[in-house]
Amino acid sequence: MSGPDRRGWLKAAGASLAGLWLAGCDRLNASPGFTRLLSTGEDLTRRAQRLVTDRKALAREFAPTDISPDFKANGSTDPRDPEYLALKAAGFEGYRLVVDGLVERPLSLSLAELRALPARSQITRHDCVEGWSSIGKWTGARLGPLLDRAGLKPQARYLVFHCADTLDPSAPPGEGRYYESIDLIDAYHPQTILAYAMNDAPLPVKHGAPLRLRVERQLGYKHAKYVMRVEAVDDFARFGDGKGGFWEDRGYQWYAGI
Missing domain, CATH: 3.90.420.10 (Oxidoreductase, molybdopterin-binding domain)
Incomplete structure (x- = not known):
């Protein structure tokens, strides 16, 4: 996957995760397991983004x-x-x-x-x-x-x-x-x-x-x-x-x- 394609995929993945979180289901939001999953996903997104982008860009x-x-x-x-x-x-x-x-x-x-x-x-x-x-x-x-x-x-x-x-x-x-x-x-x-x-x-x-x-x-x-x-x-x-x-x-x- 080329650099621009990877960045586009990451952006889309991050947007999807944010949409799930912000739209929110009360039952899921109340679940500690779901909260941990979202936190893990955010950390992975952050790490992945920094792997494909220059930190000083x-x-x-x-x-x-x-x-x-x-x-x-x-x-x-x-x-x-x-x-x-x-x-x-x-x-x-x-x-x-x-x-x-x-x-x-x-x-x-x-x-x-x-x-x-x-x-x-x-x-x-x-x-x-x-x-x-x-x-x-x-x-x-x-x-x-x-x-x-x-x-x-x-x-x-x-x-x-x-x-x-x-x-x-x-x-x-x-x-x-x-x-x-x-x-x-x-x-x-x-x-x-x-x-x-x-x-x-x-x-x-x-x-x-x-x-x-x-x-x-x-x-x-x-x-x-x-x-x-x-x-x-x-x-x-x-x-x-x-x-x-x-x-x-x-x-x-x-x-x-x-």
Whole structure:
């Protein structure tokens, strides 16, 4: 099977698995055996995908003329959390990004300090699990150099992105906020950035102001908005339900590569 054919087969297989999971049958979802099967399938899909693709291969980039005139926003579009509202009212002047966890030198950076870090601009396509896509230009601090500045400890394996928006108000206080995680392979990908600008303007609130993750070879729900803290960890079992993200805790795949 040729390279493109293999990638197409893997994409179709992953889509089929995701469809089974998201469509969901209550009886199957309640079965520990079925859950283990899905988890095994996801792990196999991730391993297989990385065998046939270069880990540093770039996501396709587009021309300025390809930028979508109306880039769709979904999920949280105007967080009502008091901490976020206070930052928004002040034009995000008091915003600080915290980088901590398994690092040698914990950081607390203002937006001005983030803008002074090694940056990248890219015009890419955002693919949502709901089936739509939009193209936008993103500018932000490259995550790899930021991690080098903090100095990851040897036991660090993942990054957890803590966000300002509560997406599940019915959850206990502090537990309904959005969060996501990626491994260090994706963290050091050259197109993985913490974006503070969109289409050559400050990042709009509906798209995650003041800072959002762009991890361009992942589906849209991995691109965490309203990022407040990046925590380096050895595993993510203690966060949420231990699946690695807000939507992953609710049945989505952790590895959402495209």
